[in-house]
Amino acid sequence: MTWTWTFETSTGDVIGRSEVFESRGDAESWVGEEFGDLLEQGIDQVRLFDGDAEVYGPMSLHAEIN
Structure with a gap:
């Protein structure tokens, strides 16, 4: 299995992909450590993939406002 993140704008446009994780x-763990840097790069949300299958997402990188 290979695990990757897609990087997206808030409207769901894919603007990049992460390295491959085993x-x-x-x-x-990686996205938890890097989310601040991802936000600075203009990435609003991510989706996790196992190969070509989407596992979950979109997951916003912005703090929830209650």
Whole structure:
């Protein structure tokens, strides 16, 4: 299995893709550590893929406002 993130604008336009991770845990840890840098690069949301299959998303990188 290969795990990757797609990087998207808030409207769902794909603007990039992450490196490949060997496990879901590695992919999730990476996005948790890098989300601030991703936001600075103009990435609003991400989707996690296992190969070509979408696992979940879109997941916003912005803080929730309650």
